Amino acid sequence: MAGAISLTQHILQGERQAPQETGEISGIMTQIALVGQTIARDLSQSGLIDLLGSTGQVNVQGEEVQKLDQKANESFVRAFESSEVVRTLISEEMEKPLHIVPAERTGKYALFFDPLDGSSNIDVNAPLGSIFSIHRVLPLTSGGKEPDFLKPGAEQVAAGYILFGPSTILVYTSGKGVHQFTLEPGSSEFLLSASDIQMPSRGKVYSVNEGNYRKWPTGMQKFIDYLKESDSATGRPYSTRYTGCLAADVHRILLKGGLYLYPGEIKEPEGKLRLMYEAAPLSFVVEQAGGLGSTGAERINAIQPKTPHQRVPLVIGSREDVEMVEKFMKE
Ligand code: AFP
Numbered sequence: 367m368a369g370a371i372s373l374t375q376h377i378l379q380g381e382r383q384a385p386q387e388t389g390e391i392s393g394i395m396t397q398i399a400l401v402g403q404t405i406a407r408d409l410s411q412s413g414l415i416d417l418l419g420s421t422g423q424v425n426v427q428g429e430e431v432q433k434l435d436q437k438a439n440e441s442f443v444r445a446f447e448s449s450e451v452v453r454t455l456i457s458e459e460m461e462k463p464l465h466i467v468p469a470e471r472t473g474k475y476a477l478f479f480d481p482l483d484g485s486s487n488i489d490v491n492a493p494l495g496s497i498f499s500i501h502r503v504l505p506l507t508s509g510g511k512e513p514d515f516l517k518p519g520a521e522q523v524a525a526g527y528i529l530f531g532p533s534t535i536l537v538y539t540s541g542k543g544v545h546q547f548t549l550e551p552g553s554s555e556f557l558l559s560a561s562d563i564q565m566p567s568r569g570k571v572y573s574v575n576e577g578n579y580r581k582w583p584t585g586m587q588k589f590i591d592y593l594k595e596s597d598s599a600t601g602r603p604y605s606t607r608y609t610g611c612l613a614a615d616v617h618r619i620l621l622k623g624g625l626y627l628y629p630g631e632i633k634e635p636e637g638k639l640r641l642m643y644e645a646a647p648l649s650f651v652v653e654q655a656g657g658l659g660s661t662g663a664e665r666i667n668a669i670q671p672k673t674p675h676q677r678v679p680l681v682i683g684s685r686e687d688v689e690m691v692e693k694f695m696k697e
Contacts, residue, residue, distance in 0.1 A: 370557040370558055370559075371557065371558045372547075372555045372556060372557055372558070373395065373396070373399050373536065373547045373555070373556040373557075373558075374392060374395075374396050374399075376545060376547075376558055377391065377392040377395050377396075377540075378392055380540065380542060390451045390474065390475065391500065391523060391524055391540060393451060394449075394451060394452060394475060394477065394500060394524075395524065395538065397445045397446060397449070398445075398498055398528075398536075399536060399547075399556050400445060401438075401441045401442050401445045401496070402496060402528040402534060402536055402549070402556070403534075403549065403554055404441045405437075405438045405441055405481075405482070405496060405528070405530065406528075406530055406534040406549060408434060408437055408438070408441075409434065409488075409494060409530050412434060412488065413491075416433075417433050417434055417437065418433065418434075418488065418489050419432065419433060419489065420432055420433070421433050421435075421436050423436075425458065425459055425461075426458075426459075426460070426461040426675055427458065427640075427675065429485070431459065432482070432485045432488050434482055434485070434488050435459055435481060435482045435485050436459065438481035438482040438496065439457055439458075439459040439460065439481040439482075441481070442455065442457065442477075442479055442481050442496075443455060443457075443464065446466060446477065447466060448466070448468055449466050449468070449469050449473065450468050450469050450472045450473060451469060451472070451473055451474060451475055452466055452469055452473050452475050452476070452477050453465065453466060453469045453470060453473025453474065453475060453476060453503055453505060453506065454466065454473070454476040454477070454503065454515055455476075455477050455479070456476065456477070456478045456479075456515065456642065456643070456674045457478075457479050457480070457481060457643070458479070458480040458481065458640060458643055458675070459481055463476075463512070463515070463674060465506070465512075469505070470505060470506040470507060471505055471506070471507045472505055473503075473505055474502055474503060474504070474505065475500055475501065475502060475503060475523065476500070476501045476503045476515035477498060477499075477500055478498065478499040478500075478501070478515075478642045478643040478646075478647070478674075479496065479497065479498045479499070479643055480495075480496065480497045480498075480640070480643045480644055481496055482494055482495075482496060483495040483496065483497050483527075483611055483612050483613050483644070484609070484610055484611025484612065484613065484614065486610055487609065487610055487611050492609060492610070492611065493529060493530060493531040493609055493611045493613075493614035494529075494530045494611055494613075494614075495527050495528060495529045495530065495611055495612065495613025495614060496527060496528045496530075496613070497526075497527045497612070497613055497643055497644055497647050497648065498525060498526060498527070498643070498647060499519070499522050499524075499525040499642060499643055499646055499647035499650070500522060500523045500524045500525065501515055501517050501521060501522060501523060502521070502523050503515050515674075516642075516670075516671045516672070516673070516674065517671070518646075518667060518668055518669060518670055518671070519641075519645075519646030519647070519649055519650055519659075519666055519667030519668075519669070520667040520668060522646065522647065522650050522667075523540065523541075524538060524539065524540040524541075525538065525539060525646070525647030525648075525650040525651060526538030526539060526647065526651060527613040527616075527617070527647070527648070527651070528613075529613050529614055529617050531614060533548050533549065534548070534549035535547065535548050535549070535556075535559065535617075536549070536556050537563075537617065537620070537651060538651075539650055539651050539654040541650075541654065543561065543562040543563070543654060544562070544563040544620070544651050544654045544655045545558065545560070545561045545562070545563070546558075546559050546560040546561075546563060547559060563620060563621070563655050564655055564656050565619070565620050565621070565623055565652070565655045565656050565657045565683075565684055566622070566623030566684055567623075567656065567684055567685050567686050568601070568623060568684050568685075568686040568687055569604070569619065569622060569623025569624025569625065569683065569684045569687055570601055570604055570605060570622075570623070570624060571604055571605050571606070571607050571618065571619065571622060571623070571624035571625070572590070572593055572604045572605075572606060572607075572624055572625045572626075572627065572687075573606070573607050573608050573615040573618070573619065573624070573625065573626040573627070574590070574606075574608065574625075574626070574627040574628070574629070575608060575610075575628070576590065576606070576608075578629075578631065581631035581632060581633065581634075582629050582630075582631060582632070583629070583630070583631075583632055583695070585662075585694045585695040585696070585697060586627075586629045586662070586691075586694070586695065588694055588697075589690070589691055589694035589695075592694070604624065604625075612626070612628075612639065612644055612648070613648075616648050616651075616652070616682060616683075619652075619657075619682070619683045619684070620651065620652060620655055620657070623683070623684045623687075624683055624684055624687060625681065625682070625683035625684065625687040625688065625691070626680070626681075626682050626683055627680065627681050627682075627691070628679065628680045629662065629679050629680075629681070630661075630662075630679035635679070636676075636677040636678060636679065637677055637678060637679035637680065638677060639677060639678060639679075639680050640675055640676065640677055640678070641666070641669060641671055641676045641677065641678040642671055642674055642675075642676065644680070645659065645666050645678050645680045645682075646659075646666060646667055646669075648680075648682060649665075649666040649667050649682060650667060652682050652683065653667065656685060657682065657683055657684055657685055657688065658682070658683070658684075658685050658688040658689070659680070659681075659682045659688075660680075660681045660682070660688050660691070660692060661678055661679045661680070661681065662679055662681045662691055662692060662695040663692065663695060663696075666678065666680065666682075
């Protein structure tokens with residue numbers, strides 16, 4: 367892509383238009399992009415060097431930790447362990463928040479991340495992602511308190527994901543639209559490949575693990591039944607697409623419209639996905655593109671979090687489709 371603008375140039379341009387921003391976010395994004403390149407390289411050779419399979423450990427979520435989960439987490443930690451701007455790291459793979467020592471005095475940001483999203487895809491060469499969310503906090507030495515990073519998603523400074531598919535792409539928002547960058551293998555740079563992405567107000571696709579159908583509340587079951595009925599006026603039946611990688615499934619919905627759902631279950635109403643490093647960042651992206659992120663009853667990014675690894679039901683996608691789910695859930 368000769369002449370295409372790089373991720374760093376793009377962020378710096380945005381910061382020039384908003385001089386109150388100090389370049390700190392561009393620094394963090396540049397580091398995240400470097401982590402993305404490292405993970406992409408590890409994934410591309412995972413079958414050749416002993417990186418497939420489980421570590422034999424279980425994470426804070428009670429899920430088996432894959433070797434690549436651990437490696438991806440280490441890549442994030444290494445990139446930020448001597449940061450002076452990121453004060454705290456909160457990862458799906460770390461039980462406790464990690465405070466960055468040099469940044470305790472100066473660091474104004476907390477970085478949440480799911481280092482490798484869709485781990486069950488690792489061994490079968492299917493898409494994977496990394497999801498991130500950045501919040502503003504106070505340095506610990508100037509009154510910042512340990513849990514002050516537990517803020518509603520509406521206060522995110524920037525968020526996005528890296529998707530490791532046929533190509534590696536990085537999608538992010540800092541509240542000024544959603545932009546996509548593609549990793550150019552030759553130059554190892556993320557180059558702008560789509561800007562100001564806007565999603566259709568309604569789609570034709572739904573993405574859900576339907577094996578859980580019998581565990582859902584009646585409203586959700588009725589909604590999925592409704593999507594399968596035949597009615598040309600409302601574009602039904604919808605098609606199903608589900609990769610098992612949230613970032614990949616939401617990316618499809620972002621570009622083509624429709625819905626991703628991970629509902630709460632009758633026995634586990636809080637669902638499976640994590641608020642701070644899955645639902646909230648993806649909702650920020652989707653809302654910036656004109657869509658909605660909801661629990662089925664309330665806006666994801668209005669939720670005041672209580673714990674770093676809190677779970678939440680997720681209904682995310684095209685505005686009219688999400689509103690339709692909310693209507694079914696109310697009834
Ligand atoms: P992790 O690999 O980070 O644990 O994420 C997997 C995931 O949270 C998300 O990527 C998928 O959409 C979802 O789980 C798949 O879950 P099911 O296997 O229950 O459908």
